[in-house]
Amino acid sequence: MSLFKRLFKRNDNKRTKKSEEPAENQSSNTPKAHEARRYHVSLNRDEKSDNYKKWRVRMEQSRKTIKHFNTQAEAIEYATRRAKAARTSLVIHKLDGTIRKQDYSKQNNTQPRNSEE
Numbered sequence: 770m771s772l773f774k775r776l777f778k779r780n781d782n783k784r785t786k787k788s789e790e791p792a793e794n795q796s797s798n799t800p801k802a803h804e805a806r807r808y809h810v811s812l813n814r815d816e817k818s819d820n821y822k823k824w825r826v827r828m829e830q831s832r833k834t835i836k837h838f839n840t841q842a843e844a845i846e847y848a849t850r851r852a853k854a855a856r857t858s859l860v861i862h863k864l865d866g867t868i869r870k871q872d873y874s875k876q877n878n879t880q881p882r883n884s885e886e
Contacts, residue, residue, distance in 0.1 A: 805855070806830060808848045810841065811862035826851070829860075 806829040813825050813834070820837040824844035827834050835851070838844040845861060852859045852872075861870040 805857040807858045807860050808852045808855075809860045809862065810844045810848050811866065812841075812864055813837065814866070 823837040825834040858872045
């Protein structure tokens with residue numbers, strides 16, 4: 770085997786190993802298909818942002834804001850509709866960032882009980 774072929778083969782193996790490693794790391798950080806991501810309503814506390822002190826709606830584990838609102842009530846209403854459509858839950862945060870309310874039930878999976886039965 771020529772020197773060129775040996776070098777080319779080694780580089781090819783190195784490229785394969787390097788390209789496989791990030792794929793494994795990415796799969797461990799991303800949620801599984803059966804694990805639905807929740808919506809979060811929180812206050813934007815980034816002083817450099819144009820939307821400083823506005824309420825925002827985000828997906829869990831995302832840095833990207835879906836939409837900003839002037840009041841928490843507007844943000845909750847919007848996030849509730851999105852969560853219901855996506856069959857997932859909602860997490861509402863207080864001004865300081867701690868969790869105010871966490872809806873563990875999936876919106877469309879719960880059915881109202883009849884009190885007459």
